[in-house]
Amino acid sequence: MEIKILGPGCPRCKEVEKRTMNALAELNVAAAVDKVTDISKIMEYKIMGTPGLVINGKVKSAGRIPSPAEIKRYIQEES
Amino acid sequence: MSKDVKILLAFVGVFLAAYFIPFGRPNVQGAFAEAFALLQEYARQHVLLCLIPAFFIAGAITVFIRQEAVVKYLGPKSNKVLAYGIASVSGTILAVCSCTVLPLFAGIYTRGAGIGPASAFLYSGPAINVLAISLTAKVLGLKLGLARALGAVFFSVVIGLLMHVFFGRKTLRERDNGDFGGGEAAALSRPLWKTGLYFAVMIGILVFMNWGKGDSSLGFWNDVYKAKWVISAGLWAVLILMLLRWFKREEIKEWLLSTWIFTKQIFPLLLAGVFVAGLLLGRPGHEALIPSRWIANLVGGNSFWANLFASVSGALMYFATLTEVPILQGLLGSGMGQGPALALLLAGPALSLPSMIVIRRMMGTRKALTYIALVVVMSTVTGILFGWLFG
Numbered sequence: 001m002e003i004k005i006l007g008p009g010c011p012r013c014k015e016v017e018k019r020t021m022n023a024l025a026e027l028n029v030a031a032a033v034d035k036v037t038d039i040s041k042i043m044e045y046k047i048m049g050t051p052g053l054v055i056n057g058k059v060k061s062a063g064r065i066p067s068p069a070e071i072k073r074y075i076q077e078e079s
Numbered sequence: 080m081s082k083d084v085k086i087l088l089a090f091v092g093v094f095l096a097a098y099f100i101p102f103g104r105p106n107v108q109g110a111f112a113e114a115f116a117l118l119q120e121y122a123r124q125h126v127l128l129c130l131i132p133a134f135f136i137a138g139a140i141t142v143f144i145r146q147e148a149v150v151k152y153l154g155p156k157s158n159k160v161l162a163y164g165i166a167s168v169s170g171t172i173l174a175v176c177s178c179t180v181l182p183l184f185a186g187i188y189t190r191g192a193g194i195g196p197a198s199a200f201l202y203s204g205p206a207i208n209v210l211a212i213s214l215t216a217k218v219l220g221l222k223l224g225l226a227r228a229l230g231a232v233f234f235s236v237v238i239g240l241l242m243h244v245f246f247g248r249k250t251l252r253e254r255d256n257g258d259f260g261g262g263e264a265a266a267l268s269r270p271l272w273k274t275g276l277y278f279a280v281m282i283g284i285l286v287f288m289n290w291g292k293g294d295s296s297l298g299f300w301n302d303v304y305k306a307k308w309v310i311s312a313g314l315w316a317v318l319i320l321m322l323l324r325w326f327k328r329e330e331i332k333e334w335l336l337s338t339w340i341f342t343k344q345i346f347p348l349l350l351a352g353v354f355v356a357g358l359l360l361g362r363p364g365h366e367a368l369i370p371s372r373w374i375a376n377l378v379g380g381n382s383f384w385a386n387l388f389a390s391v392s393g394a395l396m397y398f399a400t401l402t403e404v405p406i407l408q409g410l411l412g413s414g415m416g417q418g419p420a421l422a423l424l425l426a427g428p429a430l431s432l433p434s435m436i437v438i439r440r441m442m443g444t445r446k447a448l449t450y451i452a453l454v455v456v457m458s459t460v461t462g463i464l465f466g467w468l469f470g
Contacts, residue, residue, distance in 0.1 A: 008182060011344045012141075015336075039185050039437060048150045048186040049179060063146035067333065 138338030199239030352402030363412025381466030418466020
């Protein structure tokens, strides 16, 4: 599984990263987690607003911090 | 650079400062006394009543307001007139922290309503977020606070339209016409009027707790001033009732967390900014390291040059969120005119050297230079007008 966290490195993006890591650990799923901080690369995902969460190339959430339960559901949808 | 090298460099910096700063000299001692005095002024007058409530409101905005609802008016198929209006005021909701402004600008520009609304958003966003308006109005006065918000909104539309006139036709073909992929929308469990009322009550608390004493001892303004604690207490009670009845525990937890994230991010930098402003400029009426007559010579009065200088230096300088306020307070106290102050407030947070680099990469050199020139010119003109009307 490939997970990308889109955001220029603000604390809100770090929160999404932390929650994603926790969700992966709880679900015991292995994934490559990448942080995308370059704005023109972020824009390739057609999102408005950061932080964005992308799993296997699909934008799961943008412009908000998803709740831990939501992140778990996104991961399960893709695995 | 490894972490240890950074720590070593920090040690060297502190050592050199401790070795060379002439702490024994009276003007240096006076400057440090001013820095702590200004810090105390913020702690006593602004933190509890203004900053902390504003942080809670900012936190609530990111959790309870759906960004998509606003952003859809800035998409590629949006009504163009509406897009300018929304872009110029949506900073209050979308630009709570400075790090969200640039990605949103890039999104509106490349995928959304185009260069006009994107430029409008970029200009007004940093000036009209809740934190900036509340602290500007509280510390620098209601007049400058309102002028900052209204000036930013009005001139953002002008700048946006001009950017569209200059470059609009060409960029329209360049960008692709796909819609935004927003992912899943945030689940909301409340009707709009409840959310609206919740925000109205919080803003009411912020406004009434900070209600200032009027000039005369009579009239509406003063009646409200006398009753401000009663009104605030009433609003607090309503807020607590709403939270108990309308909100789930989970949601309140998310709200507190997002408030904490903002506080953690912005508060230390603001305090550092207050300290540095106190060290260099002192409190109003007190002199610190930089002599007041230098400030008065450069940006005193309301001349064209004073306004231009203020807006150019504001455009180049990087202000961490909110730090423009203590710096402006110091400058005003050292003799800066009202007009140049507004010019700096408008150009300052909207542009900085780092953001110029990102803007240039997004739109190319010619458009970026045009935008920067427009911001400087507009801020200068607004400053002169404001100084002329109220200075």
